[in-house]
Amino acid sequence: MSAGDPTGTATSVAGVALEHPVLNAAGTAKSRDDVARLARSPVAAVTLGSITKEPRDGNAGEVYASRSGYAVNALGMPNRGSAFYRDLLPELAATTRAAGKPLIVSVAGFSPDECGELAHLAGDGGADLVELNLGCPNVWSEGEQERIMSFDPELVSRSLRAAAGTAVPVGVKLSPLSDPVLLAEVASAAADAGARFVVSCNTFPNGLVVRTDGRPAIDVGFGGVSGGAMKPIALGQVAQLRSLLPTEVDIVGCGGVRSGQDVRDLLAAGAAAVGLATTYWDAAEDPGVFTDLLADWLG
Numbered sequence: 001m002s003a004g005d006p007t008g009t010a011t012s013v014a015g016v017a018l019e020h021p022v023l024n025a026a027g028t029a030k031s032r033d034d035v036a037r038l039a040r041s042p043v044a045a046v047t048l049g050s051i052t053k054e055p056r057d058g059n060a061g062e063v064y065a066s067r068s069g070y071a072v073n074a075l076g077m078p079n080r081g082s083a084f085y086r087d088l089l090p091e092l093a094a095t096t097r098a099a100g101k102p103l104i105v106s107v108a109g110f111s112p113d114e115c116g117e118l119a120h121l122a123g124d125g126g127a128d129l130v131e132l133n134l135g136c137p138n139v140w141s142e143g144e145q146e147r148i149m150s151f152d153p154e155l156v157s158r159s160l161r162a163a164a165g166t167a168v169p170v171g172v173k174l175s176p177l178s179d180p181v182l183l184a185e186v187a188s189a190a191a192d193a194g195a196r197f198v199v200s201c202n203t204f205p206n207g208l209v210v211r212t213d214g215r216p217a218i219d220v221g222f223g224g225v226s227g228g229a230m231k232p233i234a235l236g237q238v239a240q241l242r243s244l245l246p247t248e249v250d251i252v253g254c255g256g257v258r259s260g261q262d263v264r265d266l267l268a269a270g271a272a273a274v275g276l277a278t279t280y281w282d283a284a285e286d287p288g289v290f291t292d293l294l295a296d297w298l299g
């Protein structure tokens with residue numbers, strides 16, 4: 001605790017100072033209004049995106065199913081595309097900066113080159129940190145599901161190398177990896193290719209929620225599992241990654257954060273910060289969830 005940190009909660013990610021460790025996770029802010037709401041909220045930093053090169057409508061029909069203790073989504077990264085955000089980013093960065101909060105921009109390229117292009121765009125637009133989302137499971141093209149890039153160490157490496165020279169630190173967001181050997185390979189590829197932080201984890205791919213009539217609750221069928229059920233998975237990923245990555249590579253823990261104890265557990269496992277999506281989404285984006293979480297954590 002110091003004079004500039006009266007509550008003793010200060011932390012940092014890749015050298016960017018945070019008043020405390022609690023952030024919104026990617027997927028929960030896409031618009032000017034979303035960012036303004038989070039800038040007014042108690043989050044320590046605002047995460048925007050994921051942003052893709054081309055605008056995306058996302059998947060059609062039912063894309064989110066929340067149940068007791070978990071949710072499944074297949075939003076498919078709806079967003080207005082890089083040209084729109086290129087113009088808007090300086091304003092969004094000014095909004096969060098005026099509130100004393102860094103802006104993290106999550107970008108999702110569908111190739112290493114696109115990742116590099118989007119990272120530079122975000123860095124030049126005023127992001128304080130750039131998160132390469134290599135772990136989205138919900139991208140479908142003509143009925144086929146796209147490869148989850150973070151399952152391939154080579155793609156992780158090439159994506160980060162394509163982002164080299166970005167004006168601000170760049171990190172990667174990973175899908176949860178159940179093979180410990182592959183996780184070690186991915187961690188090593190990320191560190192060697194210059195990742196300054198790792199966000200772990202994205203949703204667990206291809207969960208299935210069915211209605212009482214047996215039909216999928218999500219219209220594309222499968223979706224990424226998030227919420228409370230992800231807590232032990234996220235905790236296990238963070239703990240493994242902390243022992244696999246060099247100490248200077250920070251970890252943002254993400255998955256199933258609902259209580260102060262969840263924050264404590266992820267920090268104890270080695271996260272420098274924690275993000276949450278489902279708790280905020282299920283509360284209809286009421287920033288009060290962050291107030292309550294911080295009170296419970298600090299309680």
Ligand SMILES: Cc1cc2nc3c(=O)[nH]c(=O)nc-3n(C[C@H](O)[C@H](O)[C@H](O)COP(=O)(O)O)c2cc1C
Nearest residue numbers: 025026027050133201202226227255256276277278
């Ligand atoms: C509705 C929704 C949309 C999401 N969209 C994105 C996204 O665009 N980019 C991304 O990296 N992760 C996205 N995620 C994943 C979250 O950022 C987070 O990694 C995951 O949901 C686990 O955290 P949680 O249990 O707090 O939701 C999304 C999650 C949800 C629930």
